[in-house]
Amino acid sequence: MTELETPISKPRSDLGIRTLSGVIMMLVAASAIWIGGPIFAIFIALITVGLLYEWSKLALGLTPNPVARMLWILGGLAYVGFATAFIVFLREFAEIYILLGIIGLVISTDTGAYFAGRTFGGPKIAPAISPSKTWSGLLGGMTASALFISILGYCTEGFALWQPVTGAGLAIVAQAGDFFESWMKRRAGVKDSGNLIPGHGGLFDRADGLVAVLCVTALLVVTLQMTGQP
Template sequence: MNDNSAPLAKPRSDLGIRTASGVVMMLVAAGAIWLGGPIFALFTAAITVGLLFEWTRLVLKLSSGIIGKLVWIFAGLVYIGVATAFLVFLREFAEIYILLGIIGVVIATDTGAYFAGRAFGGPKIAPAISPSKTWSGLCGGMAMAALFLGIEGHFTEGFALWQPLLGAGLAIVAQAGDFFESWMKRRAGVKDSGTLIPGHGGLFDRADGLVAVLCATALLVLFLQITGQW
């Protein structure tokens, strides 16, 4: 019998629930950022605990030795701890547009990569790790992030060439964070880092790029402080 003789049922789309949960996430995060203070601290603490829980869940599956597990867990404490501590620092001790700019760069990267990847397709970056990521998507993400940070810079402190260049660079970091988490999931043999967010998976699935960008930005700020350029 010809396998093509009977039409296959189309998988049910989860676009609606993904959109709804995405809107809820954005509203909760925006509210916490706007209120700041103890509300934002509690929000960040909850996110930190959730990320560490999902990181540990992945580690317990991807590493077999006790020493390996402990090293991975310690690395997660540093990686996620630096990111979330810097998040609080930016909200409480820096201009709020800097924090919004970092979050906006990650969103712009995801958006640009999605639409450019869908429109142009082409060669995959690392199909064994993340089959859907293409070089055209990466370029689209870099272009969108550069455009976003350039526009934000124009309306905040005045446009400078380093702003779009920084946006493009952070887009690469965000994509690297995405690949890193995908690699962890591949090693652990799981599809998502968790099931907390309907249609999206876990917290780490949504924040992998942001965590990487926050860590990279924290290191950049530290470097500029040490060299006296900030």
């Protein structure tokens, strides 16, 4: 997600396009999740195909070795497929606010990191991978995510200490997903994973952190179920 960077030099018109595109995407996604049924199924199918297509293009640019390329593509099938399957599971078998909450958490991380990075700047996290991301941006994202999950928890089930801790932890996961895609793009020699979304690049550029958070959350749920935790 490029919002976690600090694009100070971006022109105002580009920021407007990015904002409008982001609002439209969120409205479409929230509407599909809320409506459910065939609309939701079609939406998830399209997103999955789009993400796998962009992942495969990046994978082809990572290495000329055909065996390594195939392994990367298979890894993408597992990574993206696991995340989108978990979306379907949450929509069908959990309270809808949980799925919307995960999406909101990633948006909160993205927003908090963007504004904290622009406001405070400071040392870079990994300039060789993503030159604009700062430690202050990471802390801002963690804070925003912790606050969002705490407010959501208070409004739905009541506040508990694990909520801000989980929010901050998943913000780090979202940042890691962002860095992972940035590393893939840098190694493949491309700026964006695609050009589908004006001002944002491709679907994977927009959903890199969300995919990582969904996978980690799914693993946590499976682990808790296997250990008999509620």
